[in-house]
Amino acid sequence: xxxRRAAKTALINLGVLLASILVCLVALEVGLRLFWSxxxxxxxxxxxxxxxxxxxxxxxxxxxxxxxxxxxxxxIHNSWGFRGPEVTRANPEGRCRAxxxxxxxxxxxxxxxxxxxxxxxxxxxxxxxxxxxxVNGYGTSQELMLLVEKGLDxxxxxxxxxxxxxxxxxTYLRSFPVFSLENGTLRYPTAEVEPAPRGTWPRxxxxxFLRHSYAYRFLSDRIxxxxxxxxxLLGIPVEDSELLRPEEIEPAWELELALxxxxxxxxxxxxxxxxxxxxxxxxxxxxxxxxxGLRPEDYTVxxxxxxxxxxxxxxxxxxxxxxxxxxERDRVPLYYLRDRHLRANGHRIVAxxxxxxxxxxxxxxxxxxxxxxxxxxxx
Numbered sequence: 001x002x003x004r005r006a007a008k009t010a011l012i013n014l015g016v017l018l019a020s021i022l023v024c025l026v027a028l029e030v031g032l033r034l035f036w037s038x039x040x041x042x043x044x045x046x047x048x049x050x051x052x053x054x055x056x057x058x059x060x061x062x063x064x065x066x067x068x069x070x071x072x073x074x075x076i077h078n079s080w081g082f083r084g085p086e087v088t089r090a091n092p093e094g095r096c097r098a099x100x101x102x103x104x105x106x107x108x109x110x111x112x113x114x115x116x117x118x119x120x121x122x123x124x125x126x127x128x129x130x131x132x133x134x135v136n137g138y139g140t141s142q143e144l145m146l147l148v149e150k151g152l153d154x155x156x157x158x159x160x161x162x163x164x165x166x167x168x169x170x171t172y173l174r175s176f177p178v179f180s181l182e183n184g185t186l187r188y189p190t191a192e193v194e195p196a197p198r199g200t201w202p203r204x205x206x207x208x209f210l211r212h213s214y215a216y217r218f219l220s221d222r223i224x225x226x227x228x229x230x231x232x233l234l235g236i237p238v239e240d241s242e243l244l245r246p247e248e249i250e251p252a253w254e255l256e257l258a259l260x261x262x263x264x265x266x267x268x269x270x271x272x273x274x275x276x277x278x279x280x281x282x283x284x285x286x287x288x289x290x291x292x293g294l295r296p297e298d299y300t301v302x303x304x305x306x307x308x309x310x311x312x313x314x315x316x317x318x319x320x321x322x323x324x325x326x327x328e329r330d331r332v333p334l335y336y337l338r339d340r341h342l343r344a345n346g347h348r349i350v351a352x353x354x355x356x357x358x359x360x361x362x363x364x365x366x367x368x369x370x371x372x373x374x375x376x377x378x379x
Contacts, residue, residue, distance in 0.1 A: 025215055032214035047075055048135075053149065053189070054142045055176040057081055058107075058135055069221035070336045071110045080150065083107055083132045084119060089154055091129075096366040098130045098358075099151050099272075101143040101263070102162030103170075105279050106134025108347065110336055115344040120351030127366045128355075134162070139170030140259045141179050141189075147263060152270055157364045159267040160354065161260065161276045165299040169244050171259065172252035179255060186258045224338070243298060257308050264314045273315075273363045277354055278305055279342075280320040282335040285327050289337065315361055322353040 046064055051057040058081035066075045078086045091097050100106055100118045108116035114123075118132035131154060133146055143161065151159070171179070177189035244252050264274040281299035283291050302318050309316030326349050327334055334346035342350065362368040 028218075029213060029215040032218055047077065053145045053177055054135075054138075055174070056135070056137075057146070058083065066109070067217070067221075068110070068336075068339050069224045070339050073108075073110065073112050076113050081133075083113060083116065083134065087129070087131060087154070091155055091157075094366070095127050095129050096157040096364040097154065098128060098158040098160055098364065099147070099154060099156035100130055100132050100134065100160045100162060101147060101151070102134040102160075103138040103143075103164055103167065104134070104136040105164055105342060106132060106162040107136050108132070108134065109136060109341045110339060111342070111344045111347055115347055117342075117347040117351040117354065120348050121355055124351060125355055125367070128358075128364065130160075131156070137170070139167045139174065140256055140263075141171040141174075141177050144179075144259050144263055145177055145189075147266060152266060155270065156267070156272045157366075158358070159263060159272050159274045161263060161274065162279055163260075163276055163305065164279045165281060165301050168252050168256045168301075169298075171256055172244065172248060179259065181255055181258055184258075186262055243295065253304065257312075260308070260314065261312055264312070275354070275357065275361075275363060276305065276309060276314060276316045277350070278302060278316060278318050278320070279350070280318075280323060282340045284320055285323045285334055289335075291340065315357070315363070317354065317357045319350055319353055322349055 047059055047062050047066065048056045049059045058077050060077055060079050060081045062075070062077040064075060066073050075083060077083055080087065098118075098121070106116070106118070108118075113119060116132055116134075118130040118134075121128060121130045131151075133151060135142065135146070138146075140161070140163070147159065179189055180187045260276060267274045278301070280302075281291075281294070283289055283294065284299065302320060305316050306318060308314070323334055323346065326345075332345060333343065334349070335342055358364060359367050
């Protein structure tokens, strides 16, 4: 009898404990929804879809929340899958068009639609239309395929390739799309087989349900930040990007530069010029930030790219001096600490510097006309 009474008491206590936890969680959920300006993710991964040539692409006509522990934004895609307002294939009368290729830095992870550097360029120079075709996680091979499949149809005057150091590994190590070099000739890939539908595994369905909870997002985000700071404190690597082995570096770069030359060739055939804009790593701009696990030889790519641009006659803009100067002057972070993407103020500096370079090199017709009219003795 004593054992049964003890077991019954233990079960009652356990039930009270579980009920108390449930009540606390419900109260937390209700309180957060009423008073916290936080969020849940309406469509986890709902802003991308499968692509037979590029692996994935932006889903057209999407408006959804996008968030990480350090920010919450709303992403809006037009009917072409570009992040930004609706556009037509025909160039707007009286304006020049820049097609911006890139990864998550171009897409604008961490900022709103009107805060990406593509949008800022339009705001600073109304005669220039900048189409933001950036896709999270893309490498240069995927950007080339996007240009071939969709970008050239928009008849750009200028193609901007926003380059980040991990593009080299992303292109070389991934199984899609697989470009190759044969005797110096770039070989295009074939289409991929469609993967199994997402969301079929119980764990993924479980997480999708949880991500609709404010309490889950609130607690999950804080645990992620705590884990990040703990790793930094203990000296545990926090960088998990794909890194090249020493013997892979040169073949990877040969392929990368061939892809950049191909982008420039295709643009030139359509009467457009090309500008490669090199976005620096966070630690290069803010040296007081420590990202354990990064190797300087991976992200220090400025000299190699600038030399490539000189030999190939493709303009290469290094954005490091402008970003570093702004940080040293104002001591205001330009990157998110854990996420390591540019903040809105970083995008503004990038936009300003790219526009300065476009004007300096007279890369687009509408701004060349402006320069000519402003010269003494012209009119």
